[in-house]
Amino acid sequence: MSGAREKLQWASKRVTTVQEDVAYALFGIFGITLPVIYGEKKQNALGRLLQEIVARSGEITVLDWIGQPSEFNSCLPAHITSYTTPPRTPSPLSEEYIHTQVSSLRHTVSAGLASKFYDQLEQLRAPRFANCRLHLPCISFRVTEVRRRRGLTQETPITYRIKADGLHDLLITTEETLVQFSRARPTQQTFLLVRPWDRHLLGVPDFAEQSDFADDTESIGDWTEPGSPIDDSDELPGDSPVKGEPGSRALRLMVRLGQPFDAFLLAQQRIGEYKRIASDYNIIAQVKDITSVDSMDVGTVEIL
Structure with missing residues (x-):
């Protein structure tokens, strides 16, 4: 998997016991080091991960999703399952x-x-x-x-x-x-x-x-x-x-x-x-x- 969006699509079907781990478990896959703050909202954990991916790669494909917007930022999804649908390829x-x-x-x-x-x-x-x-x-x-x-x-x-x-x-x-x-x-x-x-x-x-x-x-x-x-x-x-x-x-x-x-x-x-x-x-x-x-x-x- 070469692009961030492809990795997020793969991760969209993963299930974790602790909801924050949906984001934390992907830090290594994306080569990102962020504070682990158990007890924070799942949307906040996912938001911190996604904003770091955008900041490091500039990939706007991370903004390609369908579903509910996050409280973290309206351009990010509330749930990683929003990446289940493959991106549209022109x-x-x-x-x-x-x-x-x-x-x-x-x-x-x-x-x-x-x-x-x-x-x-x-x-x-x-x-x-x-x-x-x-x-x-x-x-x-x-x-x-x-x-x-x-x-x-x-x-x-x-x-x-x-x-x-x-x-x-x-x-x-x-x-x-x-x-x-x-x-x-x-x-x-x-x-x-x-x-x-x-x-x-x-x-x-x-x-x-x-x-x-x-x-x-x-x-x-x-x-x-x-x-x-x-x-x-x-x-x-x-x-x-x-x-x-x-x-x-x-x-x-x-x-x-x-x-x-x-x-x-x-x-x-x-x-x-x-x-x-x-x-x-x-x-x-x-x-x-x-x-x-x-x-x-x-x-x-x-x-x-």
Whole structure:
């Protein structure tokens, strides 16, 4: 087993006599040393383990689960059994498809805009925890409508129809009651659909290989100034069909971002602080038009 998510899936069926040992018994498997505090809540023990895995590896796959949210942090599960379901594996894109899409994007997206978007994502730092709060780098989309499906007023859990700027409409099933609103009936509560940022899409080294994990001062709504121009001579692996063409790395990234992705629904609690709304199914979202990068907000959001 190579990845953290695969190990958690294997461990999800284990049973221990003492509930805290569900987490403690995995310390060695993940090469982690943490205080053993018998008497603490099972959710707290599991939360401490999971936050350490994220902090050390930067693996956002740890956040891929279905079930009840933890009291430790809403982006983590209350029970390890939430990892029983295998993670969704996106279908790989053929080199021919990527090359065709890149050629098409050259006629619709300016090289400068694509490079600026690439730079903003490249500058995002690793996900990290601080005081049980997750600072998650992501691409966010503001939700513009939340409506309960008609004719299903007695159902539990509840299915909502969600609209968000830049995304196709989608359905979300949850046991939580959400505030219903639309553009005609706005509400003071803010919802976001976010795509947790996976740095592997850039083809750069893992987070564990990077040395600078300083505090990330970015927040949703604040765009980072672009850095140095992209050196297109340093292409991603497999980029040979378009190697050397201006902005090819940025355009290839946009092609990948145009594919369906696993999203989180976040509800604002206070200014700058959000809570993840747990869903009974994976939330699969897709952008309407990948060329409309201005509808995608890049930054780091704080999740309680």
